[in-house]
Amino acid sequence: MRRSFLALCLLGICLVSGGCKKQQAAGGLTPVVLQTDWYPQPEHGGFYDAQIRGYYKDEGLDVTIAPGGPYVNGDQQVSVGAAQFAMNSSDHTLQAIGNGVPLVAVAATMQHDPQALMVHQDSPVHRFEDLEGHAIAIRLGLSTWFDYLVKRYHFKNVREIPATYSVANFLQDPGYIQQIFVTSEPFFARQAGVPVRTLLISNTGYDPYRVFVTSHSFLQQHPEIVAKFVRASLRGWRDYLVHPDDINAAISKVNPALSVPQMQFSYEGLRDQHFITGDAPNGVDLGRFDPARWTSMYQQLLELKMIQKSFDPSSAYTLQFIPAK
Numbered sequence: 568m569r570r571s572f573l574a575l576c577l578l579g580i581c582l583v584s585g586g587c588k589k590q591q592a593a594g595g596l597t598p599v600v601l602q603t604d605w606y607p608q609p610e611h612g613g614f615y616d617a618q619i620r621g622y623y624k625d626e627g628l629d630v631t632i633a634p635g636g637p638y639v640n641g642d643q644q645v646s647v648g649a650a651q652f653a654m655n656s657s658d659h660t661l662q663a664i665g666n667g668v669p670l671v672a673v674a675a676t677m678q679h680d681p682q683a684l685m686v687h688q689d690s691p692v693h694r695f696e697d698l699e700g701h702a703i704a705i706r707l708g709l710s711t712w713f714d715y716l717v718k719r720y721h722f723k724n725v726r727e728i729p730a731t732y733s734v735a736n737f738l739q740d741p742g743y744i745q746q747i748f749v750t751s752e753p754f755f756a757r758q759a760g761v762p763v764r765t766l767l768i769s770n771t772g773y774d775p776y777r778v779f780v781t782s783h784s785f786l787q788q789h790p791e792i793v794a795k796f797v798r799a800s801l802r803g804w805r806d807y808l809v810h811p812d813d814i815n816a817a818i819s820k821v822n823p824a825l826s827v828p829q830m831q832f833s834y835e836g837l838r839d840q841h842f843i844t845g846d847a848p849n850g851v852d853l854g855r856f857d858p859a860r861w862t863s864m865y866q867q868l869l870e871l872k873m874i875q876k877s878f879d880p881s882s883a884y885t886l887q888f889i890p891a892k
Contacts, residue, residue, distance in 0.1 A: 598631070678842065
């Protein structure tokens with residue numbers, strides 16, 4: 568469950584502030600800050616793997632991983648130089664660029680987004696078309712996929728209600744429908760003895776990457792640092808998918824709200840549903856982008872009027888740091 572606790576959020580802000588002020592790390596390493604998109608969890612496992620196993624250090628980097636949360640804006644942290652990298656998604660990256668925020672995605676964290684809707688096992692909602700007439704708990708203002716669903720399925724009576732970052736309301740209300748990560752919230756429902764079904768949003772045709780981004784200025788001024796960070800991060804993700812246990816143990820020390828069974832559930836979801844590597848054999852798509860998918864996502868956002876001013880979607884990402892197949 569994506570639990571909100573202010574202490575970790577404040578810790579993340581402090582870490583970012585501290586990371587900005589460092590001029591040179593111990594041993595001559597280059598200081599770099601990665602702003603994550605939520606509190607520490609297995610969905611960040613590859614970055615922690617690269618940090619803990621020394622892959623960043625091998626590249627000459629001293630990386631601070633700053634925890635995110637509902638009140639931390641990674642785009643803003645990167646755009647003002649408070650962090651050199653941030654976790655994001657390709658749709659939000661395109662929207663940010665459309666709003667004048669100079670971001671560029673440098674690699675994919677996930678080939679497909681694990682965002683989904685969770686319903687009770689006995690819910691009459693079996694397909695996205697069945698959502699007509701229902702209320703859905705979502706992150707208001709941050710869920711462009713909802714606008715896509717409304718347009719694609721011609722909904723006339725689907726209501727948004729604010730997400731609570733908890734499954735408490737879901738457990739109490741058999742008709743409740745909420746936005747989730749399939750690698751997270753179903754664990755808590757099932758732990759409470761409530762059987763659920765999930766509808767993966769990427770199956771509708773709205774299929775963003777999960778990415779990590781930097782600013783255009785940082786990329787232009789420090790391409791060698793970007794190359795080192797990408798190389799070490801992808802090495803960390805490749806390693807984490809094979810050897811997660813000690814990394815999960817380290818993550819749980821940073822975020823004590825996590826339990827061993829919960830982390831195992833998340834890890835297995837990431838691995839078994841191929842969110843990180845995609846469906847290509849031997850994980851060859853780890854970190855990679857398909858330009859056609861970026862163009863398709865850009866066109867979808869234009870049609871939804873989420874981007875007001877057109878631009879070249881290829882400016883939103885770079886392929887130069889991703890290893891060739």
